[in-house]
Amino acid sequence: MLLTIVAFIVALGLLIAVHEYGHYRVAVACGVKVLRFSVGFGQPLLRWQRPGSPTEFVIGAFPLGGYVRMLDEREAAVPEAERHLAFNNQRLGARAAIVAAGPLANLLLAVLLYAAVNWIGVQEPQALLASPLPGSLAQQAGLKGGERVLAQAIAGEEAQPVRSFEDLRWALTRGALDGQDIALTVQNRPGAAEHQVLLALSGLDVSQADATLFRKIGLAGPWTRPVLGTVMPGGAAERAGLHSGDVVLRVGRAEIVDGVQLRETIRQSLQNGKAQPSRWRIERAGHVMELTVTPDVADEQGMAVGRIGAYVGAAPEMVQVRYGAVEGLVTGAQRTWEVSLLTLRMMGRMVIGEASLKNLSGPLTIADYAGRSASMGLTQYLAFLALISVSLGVLNLLPLPVLDGGHLMYYLWEGLTGRAPSDIWMERLQRGGVALLLLMMSIALFNDFTRLIG
Numbered sequence: 001m002l003l004t005i006v007a008f009i010v011a012l013g014l015l016i017a018v019h020e021y022g023h024y025r026v027a028v029a030c031g032v033k034v035l036r037f038s039v040g041f042g043q044p045l046l047r048w049q050r051p052g053s054p055t056e057f058v059i060g061a062f063p064l065g066g067y068v069r070m071l072d073e074r075e076a077a078v079p080e081a082e083r084h085l086a087f088n089n090q091r092l093g094a095r096a097a098i099v100a101a102g103p104l105a106n107l108l109l110a111v112l113l114y115a116a117v118n119w120i121g122v123q124e125p126q127a128l129l130a131s132p133l134p135g136s137l138a139q140q141a142g143l144k145g146g147e148r149v150l151a152q153a154i155a156g157e158e159a160q161p162v163r164s165f166e167d168l169r170w171a172l173t174r175g176a177l178d179g180q181d182i183a184l185t186v187q188n189r190p191g192a193a194e195h196q197v198l199l200a201l202s203g204l205d206v207s208q209a210d211a212t213l214f215r216k217i218g219l220a221g222p223w224t225r226p227v228l229g230t231v232m233p234g235g236a237a238e239r240a241g242l243h244s245g246d247v248v249l250r251v252g253r254a255e256i257v258d259g260v261q262l263r264e265t266i267r268q269s270l271q272n273g274k275a276q277p278s279r280w281r282i283e284r285a286g287h288v289m290e291l292t293v294t295p296d297v298a299d300e301q302g303m304a305v306g307r308i309g310a311y312v313g314a315a316p317e318m319v320q321v322r323y324g325a326v327e328g329l330v331t332g333a334q335r336t337w338e339v340s341l342l343t344l345r346m347m348g349r350m351v352i353g354e355a356s357l358k359n360l361s362g363p364l365t366i367a368d369y370a371g372r373s374a375s376m377g378l379t380q381y382l383a384f385l386a387l388i389s390v391s392l393g394v395l396n397l398l399p400l401p402v403l404d405g406g407h408l409m410y411y412l413w414e415g416l417t418g419r420a421p422s423d424i425w426m427e428r429l430q431r432g433g434v435a436l437l438l439l440m441m442s443i444a445l446f447n448d449f450t451r452l453i454g
Contacts, residue, residue, distance in 0.1 A: 001371075003371050003374055003375060004367055004368065004370060004371025004372075004374075005367070005371075006374075007367075007370040007371050007373070007374035007381065008366065008367040008370040008371065009063060010370075011366070011370050011384070011385055011388060012063050012064065013039060013063065014109075014385065015106065015109070015385070015388060015389050015392055016039050016040070016063070016065065016066040017039050017066070018105050018106060018109045018389070019066070019102045019103070019105055019106050019392065019393075019396070020037060020038070020039060020066045020067065020068050020102065021037075021105060022101035022102040022103075022104060022105025022106070023068040023098055023099070023101050023102045023105075024037050024055075024068045025101065025105075026097050026098045026101035027068065027070055027087070027098045027101075030090060030094040030097065030098060031084070031085065031090075032070050032071065032085060032086070032087050032090060032094075032098065033054055033070065033071040033082060033085035033086070034054065034055045034068060034069070034070050034071075035054065035055065035056065035069045035070065035071060036055065036056045036057075036058060036067075036068070036069040037055055037056070037057050037058070037068055038057075038058040038059075038060055038066050038067050038068075038069070039058070039059050039060065039063070039066045040058075040059055040060025040061060040062055040063045040064075040065065040066060041060045041061075041062045041064070041065055041066075041067075042060045042061040042062040043060065043061045044058045044059065044060055044061070045059050045060065045061055046058070046059040047059075070086075070087040070098075071085050071086045071087060072086055072087045072088050073086050073088050073089070074088055092411055092414060092415055095411060096408060096411045099404050099407045099408055099411070100397075100404065100408060102396060102404055103392075103393040103394070103396040103397045103404055103405075104393070105393075106389045106390070106392045106393030106396070107336055107340065107389070107390065107393040107394075109385075109386075109389045110332075110336045110339070110386045110387075110389040110390045110393065111329070111332045111333045111336045112332065113332070113382050113383070113385050113386035113389065114331070114332035114333075114335045114336060114383070114386045115328045115329045115331070115332030115333075116332075116382055117332075117379045117382050117383050117386070118321075118322070118323035118327070118328030118329075118331050118332055119322070119323065119325065119328045120322070120378070120379050120382075121320050121321060121322030121379070122320075122321055122322075122379040122380070122383075123318045123319070123320055123321075124163075124164035124165065124166045124167075124318065124319060124321050125164060125165040125166070125221075125222040125316035125317065125318060125319075126148070126164060126165065126222065126316065126317045126318065126319045127148060127149040127150075127162045127163070127164055127165045127167065127168050127222070128146065128147070128148055128149075128165070128222055128223035128316070128317060129143055129145055129146065129147045129148075129149065129186070129219060129222070129223060130145055130219070130220065130221055130222060130223045130224065130258050130259070130260035130261065131144070131145030131146075131257055131258050131260055131261035131264075132144075132145065132218035132219065133215060133218045133220065133260075133264055134264075136215070136216065136217060136218025136219075137199050137200060137201070137204065137216065137217050137218055138199065138217060138218030138219050139218055140200075141197045141198060141199050141200070142197060143186075143197060143218070143219075144188075145223065145257055145258055145260075145261065146188070146189070146223055146257065146258070147186040147187065147188055147197075148186060148187045148189075148190075149162045149168050149184050149185070149186050150162060150185045150186065150187060150194060151184070151185040152167075152168065152171045152182055152183065152184050152185070153182065153183045153185075154171065154174060154175045154178070154180045154181075154182050155175075155180040155181045155182070155183075155202075156180070159183075159185065162184075163319070163321050164319055164321050165221075165222040165316070166321075168184075168219075169214070170338075172199075172201070172213075172214065172217055172219065173213070173342070174338065174342060175199070175201045176201045176204055176213055176217065177342060177345055177346065177349070178345065179201070179202045179204075180201060180202060181198055181199060181200050181201055181202050182198075182199050182201055183196050183197070183198050183199075184196065184197045184198075184199065199217065201217070204216055204217070220260055220264075221259075221260050221316070222316040222317075223258050223259075223260070223316065223317075224258055224259035224260065224313040224314050224315065224316050225247065225258070225259060225313070225314040226247060226248045226249075226256045226257065226258055226259050226261070226262040226312075226313065227245065227246065227247045227248070227259070227313065227314045228242055228243070228244055228245065228246045228248070228310050228311065228312060229244055229310065229311030229312070229313075229314070230244055230310065230311045231243065231244050231309065231310045232309040232310060234309070235296065235307075235308060235309015235310060236275075236293060236294060236295050236296045236307065236308040236309050237293070237308040237309050237310035238309065238310075239294075240280070240291050240292060240293040240294070240308075241291050242280075242282070242291065242293065242308070242310060243284060244310075245284070245285075246282045246283070246284050247282060247283040247284075248262050248280060248281075248282050249281045249282060249283055249288070250279075250280065250281035251265050251266075251269075251278055251279075251280050251281075251293075252278045252279060258313070259312055259313020259314060260313065262312050262313065263312045263313060266295055266306045266307065266308055266312065267305045267306050268305075268306065269295050269306040270295070270297060270304055270305065270306050273297065273304040274297070275294050275295050275296065275297055275306065276294070276295075277292050277293065277294040278292070278293060278294075279291070279292055279293075280292070280293050293308065295307055295308050296308070296309060332386075335386075336386070336390055339387065339390045340390055340393070340394050343390065343391060343394045344394060347394075347398070365444075366388065370384060400433045400436060400437060401426075401429040401430050401432065401433030401434075402430060402433040402434055402437055403433070403437075406429070406433055410426070
């Protein structure tokens, strides 16, 4: 719990500080007088001011946000000698640059964070395919399980090498959300001939970018040995006499080849919602034996599934993914661009009803993932920060009146017509923007609580 809180506060503080620093730095460069730079709202916990600087730096008690207060005649009277330092008296291009600098700073931070992950290197599962789920696109494409993916090509794009299963997962997500088929170059075993397999993602009905998406595709995870890990006291596995380290060879009449297949077999082992016993053939310390296993019945989002009370599947085979200096930076920029486009597409699909609003996440979910990623190591936490930084940058560029993108929308109107929007329209748009933003926040918080109690 403490790690989650610390990781969340660090994430918020860094991302907000970088965002506001973007506004601050460009404002100073454009000759605008900055009165206050604040990370957080409410009662100041810490404040300081450098000698000779007009800017007061503040850390507020409420960390969900920040602001840069500039000299502005619309907020207070400005002495005649300082009118040229006021934000509202700057040329249109300077005002637009100051407003756009915050979101762009977040996107630049994401590039650097992704690049840092690439330079440090991270252990990721090898791109070995597990047995495809029955009836899935992967099974229909002829995949059997155990294939190694060497490259992928989304329709209309050049083939890209696949370094790890995470590379493959990212490509599948892009292809599915874009409605584009993807061609995989695979190898059935080391030294075997390469061949291509086409996954028809264009025919997939996608509403959520979550685990259900990969179940529909049929590639829920990388290949793992069908071995049992920790056996929970009192569970079905312990009652049947199964031990940690047992390798499962057969369940009923089905030959078991990997951990994903074993997990799915256990899930589907019920009949009419009731547990059914089955004969398992296992290998233990070099000896083959058979046991009768009757799974427990568990509820999973309103559906009855089988559980045995044991960790199923060994850890996947890992590979170290690391890039050189230039390649890592270029790849970081590419990933930032791709995540930005994917975020915009997902938001657009939610607006027109083609994607579920369940994809919206609020501070509770972000805090949870901050703690999880921090517990997994530095590179995972940096990747999490990069993802949130992209989301913050893209969100603030949306043309909502209360966000930076809304102000840019005003400036676009001013540039096209030669005059700023009227005060009446500004007030109406602000009210509408606040209402829409509050609605989005309410949905995100509802989704948070639903995930917590689900």
